[in-house]
Amino acid sequence: MSNTAVQPVETAQSMEHDNDSKTIFGFWVYLMTDCVVFASLFATFAVLRTSTFGDPSGNELFSLPFVLVETLILLTSSFTCGLAMLAAHRKDQAKVIAWFGVTFLLGIAFLSLELTEFSHLAHEGNSWTRSGFLSAFFTLVGTHGLHITTGLLWMIVLLVQIAKRGLVTSTMRRLTMLSLFWHFLDIIWIFIFTIVYLVGAV
Amino acid sequence: MNFALDNLLGFGNLFGNLLGKLSFDAIQHGPVIAGAQVSLLLGAMGTVALLTYLKRWKWLWNEWLTSVDPKKIGVMYIIVALLMLVRGVVDAGMMRAQQAVSVGSSNGFLDADHYQQIFTAHGSIMIFFVAMGLMFGLINLVLPLQLGARDVAFPFLNSTSFWLFVAGVGLMNMSLVLGGFAATGWLAYPPLSELQYSPGVGVDFWIWSIQIAGIGSLLSGINFLVTIIKMRCKGMTLMRMPMFAWSVMGSMVLVIFAFPILTATLALLALDRTFGMHFFTATGGGNPMMYINLIWAWGHPEVYILILPAFGIFSELVATFSRKRLFGYSSMVWAIGAITFLSYVVWLHHFFTMGAGGNVNAFFGVMTMVISVPTGVKGFNGLFTMYRGRIRFTTPMMWFLGFVVTFTIGGVTGVMLAVPAIDFQVHNSLFLVAHFHNMIIGGVVYGYLAGITYWFPKIFGFKLNERLGRYAFWCWFIGFLLAFIPLYILGIMGATRRLDHYDASLGWQGLFIVAGVGVMVIIAGIGFQVLQLIVSIVQRKSNLDTTGDPWNGRTLEWSTRSPAPFYNFAVLPVVSGHDAFWSIKHSRAKETKPEYQDIVLPRNTPMGMFIAGFAFLFGFAAIWHIVWLAPLALVGVIGCIVIRSASDNTEYTVTAAKLAKLETAYAKEQAA
Numbered sequence: 001m002s003n004t005a006v007q008p009v010e011t012a013q014s015m016e017h018d019n020d021s022k023t024i025f026g027f028w029v030y031l032m033t034d035c036v037v038f039a040s041l042f043a044t045f046a047v048l049r050t051s052t053f054g055d056p057s058g059n060e061l062f063s064l065p066f067v068l069v070e071t072l073i074l075l076t077s078s079f080t081c082g083l084a085m086l087a088a089h090r091k092d093q094a095k096v097i098a099w100f101g102v103t104f105l106l107g108i109a110f111l112s113l114e115l116t117e118f119s120h121l122a123h124e125g126n127s128w129t130r131s132g133f134l135s136a137f138f139t140l141v142g143t144h145g146l147h148i149t150t151g152l153l154w155m156i157v158l159l160v161q162i163a164k165r166g167l168v169t170s171t172m173r174r175l176t177m178l179s180l181f182w183h184f185l186d187i188i189w190i191f192i193f194t195i196v197y198l199v200g201a202v
Numbered sequence: 203m204n205f206a207l208d209n210l211l212g213f214g215n216l217f218g219n220l221l222g223k224l225s226f227d228a229i230q231h232g233p234v235i236a237g238a239q240v241s242l243l244l245g246a247m248g249t250v251a252l253l254t255y256l257k258r259w260k261w262l263w264n265e266w267l268t269s270v271d272p273k274k275i276g277v278m279y280i281i282v283a284l285l286m287l288v289r290g291v292v293d294a295g296m297m298r299a300q301q302a303v304s305v306g307s308s309n310g311f312l313d314a315d316h317y318q319q320i321f322t323a324h325g326s327i328m329i330f331f332v333a334m335g336l337m338f339g340l341i342n343l344v345l346p347l348q349l350g351a352r353d354v355a356f357p358f359l360n361s362t363s364f365w366l367f368v369a370g371v372g373l374m375n376m377s378l379v380l381g382g383f384a385a386t387g388w389l390a391y392p393p394l395s396e397l398q399y400s401p402g403v404g405v406d407f408w409i410w411s412i413q414i415a416g417i418g419s420l421l422s423g424i425n426f427l428v429t430i431i432k433m434r435c436k437g438m439t440l441m442r443m444p445m446f447a448w449s450v451m452g453s454m455v456l457v458i459f460a461f462p463i464l465t466a467t468l469a470l471l472a473l474d475r476t477f478g479m480h481f482f483t484a485t486g487g488g489n490p491m492m493y494i495n496l497i498w499a500w501g502h503p504e505v506y507i508l509i510l511p512a513f514g515i516f517s518e519l520v521a522t523f524s525r526k527r528l529f530g531y532s533s534m535v536w537a538i539g540a541i542t543f544l545s546y547v548v549w550l551h552h553f554f555t556m557g558a559g560g561n562v563n564a565f566f567g568v569m570t571m572v573i574s575v576p577t578g579v580k581g582f583n584g585l586f587t588m589y590r591g592r593i594r595f596t597t598p599m600m601w602f603l604g605f606v607v608t609f610t611i612g613g614v615t616g617v618m619l620a621v622p623a624i625d626f627q628v629h630n631s632l633f634l635v636a637h638f639h640n641m642i643i644g645g646v647v648y649g650y651l652a653g654i655t656y657w658f659p660k661i662f663g664f665k666l667n668e669r670l671g672r673y674a675f676w677c678w679f680i681g682f683l684l685a686f687i688p689l690y691i692l693g694i695m696g697a698t699r700r701l702d703h704y705d706a707s708l709g710w711q712g713l714f715i716v717a718g719v720g721v722m723v724i725i726a727g728i729g730f731q732v733l734q735l736i737v738s739i740v741q742r743k744s745n746l747d748t749t750g751d752p753w754n755g756r757t758l759e760w761s762t763r764s765p766a767p768f769y770n771f772a773v774l775p776v777v778s779g780h781d782a783f784w785s786i787k788h789s790r791a792k793e794t795k796p797e798y799q800d801i802v803l804p805r806n807t808p809m810g811m812f813i814a815g816f817a818f819l820f821g822f823a824a825i826w827h828i829v830w831l832a833p834l835a836l837v838g839v840i841g842c843i844v845i846r847s848a849s850d851n852t853e854y855t856v857t858a859a860k861l862a863k864l865e866t867a868y869a870k871e872q873a874a
Contacts, residue, residue: 022355026428029458033420036462040496044470044481051487053480128479132487135479139470157844174847 051132058200077106222827276342283335306706318385325388347759350435365814370415410821423457449514512649524591597671601652612640633693677727685720
C-alpha cells in the first residue's frame with residue numbers, strides 16, 4: 001500500500017510501520033498459543049511416560065548420541081537462520097538466500113534423521129499403537145517434526161517471493177516471523193531433548 | 203454393522219475403499235430424523251429459490267460472503283448462530299417431551315441411542331455454534347466501533363475464522379443425514395468415546411466439527427486481542443476503554459490460553475480413534491482421566507470466555523439506560539482480571555467425584571467459591587449504577603434485570619456445588635443441569651440477546667419493536683423458571699442427567715411435565731422474537747434511527763451514523779476520558795469542519811471461504827477415512843494461503859475527496 005501515489009509519503013510509511021508491528025505482535029501471540037499446544041503435549045507425555053504397558057521404555061529405545069547429532073543440527077540451523085536475518089537487515093539479498101538455503105538443508109537433515117528414528121522404532125514393532133508411552137512420544141516429537149515441515153515449506157515460499165520481489169517491507173516482515181518461528185521450534189526441541197530423551201535415558 | 207467390521211480390520215482397511223467408511227448404509231433414517239432432514243432440505247431449497255427469484259446471488263457474493271468488513275461478518279455470525287439456536291432448542295424440546303412421556307411402561311418416542319445423540323448435539327451446538335457464534339458476532343459488530351477503529355487487526359484472518367466456524371456448523375449438520383452424531387455427551391468422555399465403545403462415525407463428526415470451528419475461534423482470539431492492544435484510537439488508554447472492550451480482552455486472553463488445549467485434546471482423541479494410539483483408551487496404558495483434566499482445563503475457561511462479554515454488554519447498557527457513568531469502573535476492570543486468572547484454577551470442580559483426594563478437592567472448592575466474589579462485584583456494580591439513575595425500562599434493560607435474578611439463583615447453586623461434599627450428592631444429577639443452564643441462559647443468552655437489541659440500530663439503522671421484544675423477554679424469563687426450577691427439585695430427588703426413561707413410582711412425571719411446558723414457553727418467546735424481527739423490518743420507517751444515537755449512548759459506536767458506514771468513522775475520533783461520546787456530546791467545543799484523510803481498507807476476498815471449504819473437506823475425509831481426499835484437502839488449504847500471500851492487491855484507498863463526497867451526500871439525505 002506504500003505504492004498508492006495519492007498518499008503523502010510520511011503517512012504511508014507510518015502506516016506501513018504500524019501494520020508491521022501489528023502483524024509481528026500478532027505472530028508472537030500465535031507463538032504463545034502454539035506454546036500452549038506443546039505444553040499440553042508435554043503434560044500428556046509426562047503423565048504417560050511410565051505407561052509402557054509392559055513394553056519397552058525410553059532407556060531401552062533411545063540412542064542418545066543419535067539424538068545429540070539431531071540436536072546439534074537443529075541448533076546450527078537456528079544459528080544460520082540468525083545469520084540470514086543479519087544479512088536481511090543489511091539488505092544483502094544474496095546472503096539471505098544463501099543462509100536460508102543452508103538453514104533449509106539443515107532442516108531437511110534434521111527431519112530425515114527424525115524420520116529414520118521413527119521408522120526404526122516402527123520396524124522393531126515399537127510403533128505408536130504399542131503403548132500409551134509410545135503414543136505420547138510419537139505425538140510430541142511428531143508434532144514438532146510437523147512444525148519443522150511447515151517451517152521448511154514456508155521457507156521455500158518465502159525464498160521464491162524474495163527472489164521475485166526483493167527485500168521489501170512485506171518479505172522482510174515475513175522473514176522476521178519465519179525466524180521467530182524457527183527459533184521457537186529450536187527452543188521446543190531443547191525441551192524435547194531434555195524431557196523426552198535425557199530424562200528418558202536415566 | 204459395517205463399522206464393526208472396519209474396526210476389526212483396523213488401520214489397514216483405511217486404504218481398502220475409495221470412499222473410506224462411507225456407503226449408502228450411512229444415510230440416516232427413521233421418522234424423527236426424516237423430519238429433520240426434510241426441514242433441512244426444504245430450508246436449503248427455499249433459500250436457493252428465494253435468492254434466485256430475487257436475483258440476489260451476485261449481491262450475496264459481493265456484499266456479504268466475500269466481505270471482510272467486521273460489521274458484515276458479525277451479522278453473518280449472528281444469523282448462523284440464531285439458526286443453530288433454533289436447532290438446539292428443537293433438540294431441547296424433544297428431550298423434555300421424551301422425559302414427560304417416557305414413564306413406566308411407555309418408552310416415549312425416541313430410542314435410547316437417538317436420545318443420546320440428541321443431548322450430545324444439543325450441548326455441542328449450544329456452546330460451540332450458538333454461544334460462541336453470538337459472542338464473536340457481537341464482538342465483530344461492536345468492538346472496532348467502540349475502540350474508534352476502522353477495522354480489526356487482521357481482516358482477512360477474521361473472514362477465515364468466520365468461515366471455519368461455518369465449516370464446523372456444516373459438518374455438524376451433515377451428521378443428520380450421514381452417519382449420525384456422537385452419543386457420548388457434549389464433551390465425549392473416553393473410554394466411551396473411544397473406538398472400542400463408539401465404533402460409528404458420530405464421535406468423529408463431533409471431533410472434526412468442533413476442531414475446525416475451534417481453530418477459527420483461536421484465530422479470532424488472537425485477532426481481537428491484537429485489535430484491542432494495537433488499534434485503539436488516539437487518547438483511548440486501556441483504562442478509558444468501554445467496559446465491553448475490557449470484557450472482550452479478558453475473554454480473548456482466555457481464548458488464547460484455553461483453546462490450544464482443546465485443539466491438542468481433540469487431536470489426541472482423533473489419533474486414538476484413527477491411528478490406534480493409546481492416550482485415553484481403557485487398555486494399552488491409556489489414561490482416560492487425563493482427557494477429563496485436559497478437556498476441563500479448556501472447558502472451564504470456556505464458560506468465562508462466554509460470560510465475560512455478556513457481563514460487558516450489561517455494563518454498557520445499564521450505564522446508558524440509567525443515564526449514569528458506570529459505577530466502579532476500575533473495580534470492574536480488576537474483577538475481569540481476577541475472573542480471567544481464577545478461571546484457570548477451578549477446572550477440577552467438574553469432577554470432584556473422581557477421587558483426586560480431599561486436599562485437592564478442597565483447593566478447587568475454595569477457588570470456585572473465590573471466583574464468585576469478582577462475579578458478584580460485577581453484578582453489584584450494575585445495580586449501583588442503577589441507583590439514583592434516570593432509568594428507562596427498555597427491552598435491553600429488561601434482559602439485564604432478568605439476568606440479575608436468574609444469574610443470582612445460578613450463582614447461589616454454583617457455590618453450593620463448589621462444596622465437594624454437596625457435589626458428591628448431586629454430581630451428574632439434574633441439579634447440575636439446572637445450575638449451568640441458569641448461568642448459560644440467564645447470563646450468556648440473556649446478555650447476547652440484550653446486546654443484539656441494543657446494537658441492532660447501529661448496524662441496520664432502525665430499532666427493534668419494543669413491545670414484541672418485551673413479550674419475548676417475559677416468555678424467556680417465565681419459561682426459563684418453569685423449565686429449570688423443577689430440575690433443581692428433581693436433581694435433589696435423585697434424577698440423573700441424560701435420563702431417557704424412569705419408573706412411574708418415583709413420582710417425577712409431574713415436574714418433568716412442568717419443565718416441558720417451560721420449554722414451550724421459551725419456544726413461544728423465540729416465536730415472538732421472529733415476529734419482532736419481521737414486524738420491525740416491515741415497520742422500519744417508523745423506527746428509523748436518524749441520529750446514530752438512538753439510546754442517548756455514552757461510547758464511541760454511537761458517535762457515527764446508523765447504519766455505520768463501511769469505513770466506520772469519516773474522521774477517527776480523539777478521546778480524552780471515560781465515556782468518550784458522552785463528553786463529546788456535552789462539551790461546548792465548537793464543531794469544526796472535518797478534515798478528511800485518505801483511508802486504506804482491505805479488499806473483499808473469497809479466499810477465507812476457500813480455505814474453510816478445504817478444511818471442511820479435510821474434516822469430511824478424516825471422519826470417513828477417505829485416504830486420498832485428506833492430503834488433497836490439506837494441499838488445498840496450503841495452496842490458498844500461498845496464493846493469498848503472493849497477492850499484492852489486498853487493499854484499496856478511499857481518497858479524502860471521495861470520503862468528503864460520501865459524507866456530504868449523507869448529510870444531504872439527512873436534511874431531505
